[in-house]
C-alpha cells in the first residue's frame with residue numbers, strides 16, 4: 129500500500145493548476161514531432177541548425193519544464209508541507225507565459241526573427257522570474273529540509289543559472305547586446321539545464337517517490353544527504369574550470385576530470401535506483417517501472433557516448449556524437465523518466481484529492497476509483513512500446529537521417545499523442561467523479 133501518512137493536501141493548489149501544465153506538455157512534444165516530420169533529415173544535420181535548436185526547446189521547455197514546474201507547484205505542498213505563496217496567481221501567470229514564450233523562441237529560431245526572439249526573452253524571463261521567486265520562497269521557508277527539499281532547492285538554483293544564460297544567449301541572437309563566446313555560453317547553459325535542473329530535480333524527487341510508489345527500501349543515507357549538494361558544487365567548479373580554460377585557451381583536462389567525477393555520482397544514482405527497484409516488495413512490473421528502467425539505463429549509455437566522443441574524436445566523421453548525446457539524454461533519459469512519473473502523479477493526485485474531499489464531506493455513497501482505475505495499465509503500456517520504438521528510431525536517425533528521421537518523427541507523434549490522450553482520460557474521469565461528489569453533497573444538504 130502507498131504510505132500517504134506524511135502527505136498534506138491542505139495547502140495544495142486546486143488540481144486544475146498542475147493538470148493544465150501536464151496536459152499542455154504532450155502538445156509541445158507533438159509539436160516537436162511535427163517539426164521533425166516537416167523538416168525531416170535537415171533537423172539532424174547539426175546541433176546548431178535553427179531546426180535542431182527549435183526542436184530542443186520544444187522538448188526541454190515545452191515538455192520537460194512544463195511537467196517539472198507543474199509537478200513542483202503541486203508536490204511541494206503535498207510532500208514538504210509548505211505552501212507556494214499566491215499559488216493560484218503564480219500558476220495562472222506562469223503557465224501561459226512559459227507556453228507562449230516557448231512558442232516565441234521556437235518561431236524566433238525557425239524564422240531567424242529578432243522580434244520573436246525578443247518576445248520570447250520577455251515572456252520566458254517574466255515566467256521564470258515569477259516561478260523561481262515563488263517556489264524559492266516556499267523552499268527556503270522549510271525549517272528542517274529533507275533530502276527531497278534539498279534536491280529541489282539545488283534544482284531550482286540550477287534552473288536559475290540555465291535560464292539566465294539562456295536569456296543572455298537569446299538576447300544576443302535578438303540583437304539586444306552582443307555575445308563574445310556563444311559556443312562557451314551554450315555548453316555551460318546546456319550542462320546546467322540537463323545535469324543541473326533536470327537531473328537534480330529527478331534525483332531529489334526520486335528519493336521520496338521511488339520508495340513510496342514502488343515500495344522499495346530507502347536510498348542510502350549518504351546518497352540522500354550528499355549527492356544533490358555535491359553535484360551542484362561540482363557544477364559550479366566545472367563551470368569555473370571550463371570557462372577559465374576556454375578563455376585562456378589552456379587545457380580542458382581539469383574540467384573534464386571534474387565532469388567525470390560528477391558523472392560517477394549520476395551513475396551511482398542510476399545503479400542504486402535499479403538495485404532498489406530489484407528489491408521492491410510489490411513484484412509487479414508496472415508501466416512507470418518500464419519507463420524508469422529505460423531512463424535509468426540510458427544514463428550510463430549517454431555517459432559512454434560522451435566518453436567515446438572525447439576519446440576518439442575521429443568517429444565524428446561517421447556519426448555526429450554530439451547529436452547522439454543530445455538525443456540519448458533528452459529522449460533516452462529525461463522524457464521516459466517524466467513520462468513514467470506522469471502515469472503515477474496524475475492518477476495519484478486525482479485519487480488523493482477526491483479521497484480527501486470525500487472524507488471531509490463524509491460522503492461515502494460515491495465510489496472513488498483507485499489509481500489503477502484512473503489509469504489502467506493496458507493503454508499506458510501500449511504507449512510505452514511506441515515510445516521505445518520512437519527512441520530506437522530517433523537514435524538510429526542520427527546515423528541515417530535521410531532514411532529514418534521522418535519514421536522516427538511519426539512514432540514520436542504517436543507516442544506523445546497517446547500520452548496526451550491517456551492523461552486526458554484521467555482528468556475527465558476525475559471531473560466526472562468530482563461532480564458526482566458535488567451532486568451527493570447537494571442531495572445530502574437537501575435531505
Ligand code: HEM
Nearest residue numbers: 175176184188252290291294295297298310314318321322
Ligand atoms: C529562458 C529559457 C531558455 C532560453 C531563452 C534558451 C535559449 C537558448 C539559446 C538561444 C540557445 C542557442 C544558442 C546559440 O545558438 O548560440 C540554447 C541552446 C540550448 N538550450 Fe536553451 N534556453 C532556455 C532554457 C533551456 C532549458 C531549461 C534547457 C534544458 C533543460 C535548455 C537546453 C538547451 C540545449 C540542450 C541547448 C543546446 C542545443 C544544442 O547544442 O543542440 N534550454 N538555448
